[in-house]
Amino acid sequence: MRYLVSVIDDKTNPGSTDRQPAISAFNDRLIAEGYWVFAGGLADTDTATVIDNRGEQAVFSDGPFVESKEYLAGVWVWEVPDLDMALKLATEASKVCDRKIEVRPFQ
Amino acid sequence: MSAVEEAITSAHRAEWARVVAALTRRFGDLDIAEEAAAEAFASAVERWPADGVPPNPGGWLTTTANRRAIDRIRRESKRDDKQKEAQLMYDDDPPEPLGAVDDERLRLIFTCCHPALAMETRVALTLRMVGGLTVAEIARAFLVQESAMGQRITRAKTKIKAARIPYRVPAAEDLPARVSGVLAVLYLVFNEGYLATGPDTDPVRHDLTTEAIRLTRLIRALLPADGEVAGLLALMLLTEARRAARVSASGELVPLGEQDRGAWDATLVAEGHRLVRERLAAVAAGGAAPGPYQILAAINAVHTSARDVRDTDWSQVVALYDQLVRLDPSPIVALNRAIAVAELDGPEVALAAVDRLAEPLAGYHAYHVTRADLLRRLGSSEQSRAAYDKAIELAGNTAETAYLARRRDQLG
Numbered sequence: 028m029r030y031l032v033s034v035i036d037d038k039t040n041p042g043s044t045d046r047q048p049a050i051s052a053f054n055d056r057l058i059a060e061g062y063w064v065f066a067g068g069l070a071d072t073d074t075a076t077v078i079d080n081r082g083e084q085a086v087f088s089d090g091p092f093v094e095s096k097e098y099l100a101g102v103w104v105w106e107v108p109d110l111d112m113a114l115k116l117a118t119e120a121s122k123v124c125d126r127k128i129e130v131r132p133f134q
Numbered sequence: 135m136s137a138v139e140e141a142i143t144s145a146h147r148a149e150w151a152r153v154v155a156a157l158t159r160r161f162g163d164l165d166i167a168e169e170a171a172a173e174a175f176a177s178a179v180e181r182w183p184a185d186g187v188p189p190n191p192g193g194w195l196t197t198t199a200n201r202r203a204i205d206r207i208r209r210e211s212k213r214d215d216k217q218k219e220a221q222l223m224y225d226d227d228p229p230e231p232l233g234a235v236d237d238e239r240l241r242l243i244f245t246c247c248h249p250a251l252a253m254e255t256r257v258a259l260t261l262r263m264v265g266g267l268t269v270a271e272i273a274r275a276f277l278v279q280e281s282a283m284g285q286r287i288t289r290a291k292t293k294i295k296a297a298r299i300p301y302r303v304p305a306a307e308d309l310p311a312r313v314s315g316v317l318a319v320l321y322l323v324f325n326e327g328y329l330a331t332g333p334d335t336d337p338v339r340h341d342l343t344t345e346a347i348r349l350t351r352l353i354r355a356l357l358p359a360d361g362e363v364a365g366l367l368a369l370m371l372l373t374e375a376r377r378a379a380r381v382s383a384s385g386e387l388v389p390l391g392e393q394d395r396g397a398w399d400a401t402l403v404a405e406g407h408r409l410v411r412e413r414l415a416a417v418a419a420g421g422a423a424p425g426p427y428q429i430l431a432a433i434n435a436v437h438t439s440a441r442d443v444r445d446t447d448w449s450q451v452v453a454l455y456d457q458l459v460r461l462d463p464s465p466i467v468a469l470n471r472a473i474a475v476a477e478l479d480g481p482e483v484a485l486a487a488v489d490r491l492a493e494p495l496a497g498y499h500a501y502h503v504t505r506a507d508l509l510r511r512l513g514s515s516e517q518s519r520a521a522y523d524k525a526i527e528l529a530g531n532t533a534e535t536a537y538l539a540r541r542r543d544q545l546g
Binding site: 028108109110111114130131132134 | 250299300
């Protein structure tokens with residue numbers, strides 16, 4: 028079962044910035060245990076561009092599709108047997124990243 | 135009630151959870167299991183009066199429900215290959231390694247009380263899947279529209295399936311935390327029954343307290359060595375024992391100190407005391423230290439051991455609250471401790487402790503009830519009246535509001 032694991036940061040109360048070594052070690056473990064599918068940290072939301080080509084002409088807009096205090100800072104994709112395992116790893120991930128984590132199954 | 139009706143009612147009570155659990159295990163789908171179980175019971179209602187009650191009602195219901203489930207799956211997967219259909223005929227799941235406890239119903243309970251579901255969803259799902267209450271009954275119990283309750287349960291079943299919430303008893307290392315999650319659900323059901331909220335409900339919802347006790351007994355049978363399960367059951371029994379004395383003929387709440395103790399249910403009291411003694415012995419023999427439910431049960435055992443409120447061993451009650459505060463330093467526990475302190479050290483000492491809780495408990499009716507009573511005992515009528523006003527404004531229980539209004543109006 029695949030889950031999208033989102034790391035959520037808070038603009039007014041951001042998590043600590045020294046987490047990279049711990050995150051790398053956690054990733055190594057995910058890989059060794061066979062749960063790791065993909066991982067990536069995201070650049071700031073200000074760097075986003077939204078494209079809407081539903082009408083006659085494609086419209087590009089600068090900035091994220093929704094401005095919010097909380098935003099997506101990074102993602103993982105994990106392959107694990109069930110939600111219990113996903114939640115167990117996400118509980119550790121939240122400590123490791125010092126940020127909130129959302130776990131959402133793929134269809 | 136006719137003999138057949140009685141057989142159906144008792145089969146429902148005894149077999150519903152077992153049938154849902156067995157089907158969920160076999161088909162891996164709560165929705166199919168629930169619907170097929172409901173259909174099986176409906177056909178029992180139709181057929182048993184004419185055909186007679188089968189010698190093994192549980193077996194009959196499981197077989198019937200299995201057939202209904204297979205029919206539904208066939209209808210929904212006509213385009214699927216024959217091989218898949220053939221698989222449905224045989225229950226050839228490899229046997230799983232036995233966990234700490236091997237009962238299908240326990241898997242069902244742990245799935246319904248999964249921490250990834252919202253608390254109110256866990257309550258609704260447990261009452262439906264394990265308790266066998268209808269959606270309409272659950273909706274009525276929690277004062278929501280039947281359609282809203284139906285949606286809540288459907289959403290939960292969808293999440294369990296889509297997010298793959300596992301259908302199993304948690305591993306030993308996760309068991310204590312997960313059991314405590316299950317107990318929290320049952321305690322919430324019990325408390326909603328015991329102090330029902332809403333202007334149009336009965337002050338005590340006997341159906342909910344009874345159901346909570348029945349489900350806790352089931353967990354106790356499945357996990358007999360768990361001290362907190364025994365503690366919660368004892369707590370519920372000792373509380374339920376006082377039910378008849380708790381609301382007066384005129385519909386007013388009667389506080390513990392003013393209850394007719396002769397009206398308490400002696401059988402429930404005896405069973406509750408037995409469980410508390412069993413836990414005390416287990417702890418004395420070197421077992422795990424008691425958790426909050428065991429301590430609350432012990433406090434209730436002290437109260438129910440006194441033939442007259444004046445015989446209450448208040449120092450024991452305060453000592454138990456001290457123990458509870460160490461485990462659960464919440465303001466609500468501190469408030470209840472203060473109520474016992476008032477009996478031991480007087481209302482002035484208690485009021486000082488209660489006033490320290492003003493900030494966290496400003497919106498909690500029991501805080502204002504306690505202040506009103508202490509201020510009344512100290513002769514501060516004006517302040518007491520204001521506290522009663524606030525308590526009445528916040529209390530949701532009709533019998534309690536009636537009691538508080540009378541108390542307020544008796545102030546000099």
